[in-house]
Amino acid sequence: MRRQLLTAAAVIVLAATATACNGDGTDPAADASASAGKSPAAQQPNPADQGNGGQDKGKGGGDSHAVGGKLTLKGKKAGEQLDVTLKAFADPAHSDNKYLQPAAGKRWVAAQFELVNTGTADYSDSPSSGAKVIDGQGQAFTQTMGGVTEGPKFPVTVNLAKGAKALGWVVFSVPENSKPAKVQFTLDGGFANETGEWTLKK
Secondary structure: OOOHHHHHHHHHHHHHHHHHHHOOOHHHHHHHHHHOOOOOOHOOOHHHHOOOOOEEEOHHOOOOEEEOOEEEEEEOOOOOOOEEEEEEEEOOOOOOOOOOOOOOEEEEEEEEEEEEOOOOEEEEEEHHHHHHEEEEEOOOEOOOOOOOOEEEEEOOOOOEEEEEEEEEEEEEEEEEEOOOEEEEEEEHOOOOOOEEEOOOOO
């Protein structure tokens, strides 16, 4: 009986010693096992959280929503897809015809687009009809007649085979005190579901 009591006392002393060494009452082996079970992704910062602040970036790290940026847009028909780049924006734009000038209280601005057919179908469209300029007050302006000295306008209809590209200006008439803030482009004469938008520098 005395031997059994001594054995029980020794077990209690050993258990108390193990708890005191651990300090916080947790099992070191369990802690090691839990640490080993963490995945590298959980231990490392997510690259997406350190990225570009939510802005889409074009090739070369540039902002695809600024002048010079490229956006990929789809049309309404299967296989219709263009890479659309806002190459330049002229404010003011200058008429190439002395007899055709902006109306009183107006000025012309112009956007130059590059269109590349990256889809699987041939593309036929009126690009100028799908372009808009939005000013700081939210007013939208569509194309106007007249050419500009900055470069040739798009023809009424542009036909692009797969891999082909087209470059042209679209001219807009805006109030003299208007401040253009954005340029938009939509395929299929403005009726497609996807719209590209570029922000102009203030």
